[in-house]
Amino acid sequence: MALNQILQYIFSGITVGSIYAFVAIGYNIIYNSTGIINFAQGEFVMLGGMIAYTFSNFMPLLPAIIAAILITAAIGGLIENVFIRRMRKTSVLGMIVITIGLSILIREFALSIWDEQIRALRFFTGNEISSVNILGARISPQVLWVLGVTLVLTAGLYFFLKFTLTGQAMRACSENPTAAKLCGIRTDRMVSLSFMVSAGIGALGGCVVSPLTQTHYAMGSDLAIKGFTVAILGGLGNPMSAVAAGILLGLIEAFSISILPMAYKDVISIIILLIVLVARPSGLFGSRSASALKDY
Amino acid sequence: MNKILKGLLVLTLIASAMLTGCTKEEETIKIGALFAVTGGASFLGAPEAKTAEMVVENINAAGGINGKKIELIIKDTAANPEKAISFAKQLIEEDKVIAIIGPSTSGETMQIKDLCQSYGTPLLSCAAAEAIVDPVASYVFKTPQKDSYVAKWIFTTMNEMGITKIGIIGANTGFGNAGLGQLEKYAPDFGIEIAAKESYDKASTDLTAVLTKLNARDIEAIVNWSIVPAQSIVPKNMKQLGMEIPLFQSHGFGNIKYAEAAGAAAEGIIFPAGQLLVAEKLPDSHPQKKVLVAYKTAYEQKFNEPVSGFGGYAYDAVMLIAQALKNAKSMDRNGLRDALESISGFAGASGVFNMSATDHNGLNMSSCEMLTVKNGQFDLYK
Incomplete structure (x- = not known):
């Protein structure tokens, strides 16, 4: 294979992987503070793209995206307040089922607010036909935006969780909610915050990828499954490993296409997931001892 | 006073009994429709359902068929073959429809092809795959152009x-x-x-x-x-x-x-x-031009969205049933089937239909045209 082709597959893999990562980060943040797998995560991505598209019709792109992130984050907070907080007595499994219900609800709302048509946010730089040449590989400038945003987001999240008081409080809730409460951390606020942050991150992802992948009211469920695979692959509970696992899975898929018919792409990713689950149930980058202490 | 009330009550009862008796005589023609209005194929099913409703409304407003109104029962399959099967059974057995239009996708249609055949209920599929009418099943038709x-x-x-x-x-x-x-x-x-x-x-x-x-x-x-x-x-x-x-x-x-x-x-x-997408650009002598422009204008005015070829498939399915029922010897499933098979020279949205016992699509090569995208609009290629 020529160098430019290898590079082309790498870019393709990283782009797809970044999309998976956006969803997987959201899973992890909510899982950390609640132990819930929020299957409505894909819907946040869809809402981000849809809302930004609607606003972009009468305002510049940047404010439209910011508005989309804020509104989606507010929806995330609202969901936590209305459904999750009031049902805390339900088992974790029950809560997961609730999130599946919520994802269907959001999808149906989106169908009636917008319609069944596909929409695409306009390109941040250039348009549908512009492409950048990097060492013989050609990519859309939007791919660079996706990569850049993923990078900044990952770094930002790392610093937030590691060095800010709020971030540390969020981590404390995930390590041990009771101890966190004893230290004076308002755990319920942290849960609210985690829903808002992961909804906002999902919306940001939805905006950045929309020019490339397009936005459709029913796109959430497919994203949710792929994002879930990535979250498990990386090890639940660690947003950073989700990014690594997402990009890894994207690359594996891209190179599998280069050798095998594309129809086998998902088979390969599922086989890898199964192998990881058997050999390392805590995920590729997860800690074995930490996962032994968790419910799921 | 009491007697008057009782009398009134009896009168109303008699009157309502007579009224229901009347409506029974004036039975509607029930047509079932299976469309993927939501779900992954909603861009097919949504315009199809809207079109079917619009066409039926127009037919009823013009007095119905042979004096009878059409009652359209639309079921949303969400492009799910299992739902298509159970809705098809419901339409055939409970609603006793005279025919089914749809489903929107080829996968769903293939799942209910045998079902409709064995129940002797005409099916006018809005899906494209050739296998729907090849081999021919005597009760199964399709309106889109062949693959x-x-x-x-x-x-x-x-x-x-x-x-x-x-x-x-x-x-x-x-x-x-x-x-x-x-x-x-x-x-x-x-x-x-x-x-x-x-x-x-x-x-x-x-x-x-x-x-x-x-x-x-x-x-x-x-x-x-x-x-x-x-x-x-x-x-x-x-x-x-x-x-x-x-x-x-x-x-x-x-x-x-x-x-x-x-x-x-x-x-x-x-x-x-099909020519629907470039209706205005066709020469006036084109056999479909009048039909196409009329449908396109009506759809775009009513729903405020551009017409798509998919809606045209549903338009043809309803219009073919309406046309066949006018010619049918008997107003039942078999009468409709026979009349559908003998339709010829019928200008619809997807082309001019000439059905026969061996061809249950009835369109020919001229039902397609090569199109291209020019300045964001569909245009004739060349």
């Missing part, structure tokens, strides 16, 4: 352009797989070599990897056969990869929204489709 016409149109155009080596890709759906099969079947007849064939998941969001693979095979054109939103992703990805070879798509591209979603990348895409 083979579409494949032949694509290859004819390629011959004119001097293209001999191509790559084909399609969605992993009933429609996509059937289309790829037709392309492979007819390519040798036109002297065209298929150097690569790939199918992708219908929810795919990025196809640069598979296009990179095709690009390495020195092909002169790509055919993409799908009805999913990937139709707008393929052209974008090709431009991003710097691929300058022509892109052909199937008649599934007949929705201007796909061209809009692909933006500048849609320019120059070549695809065969």
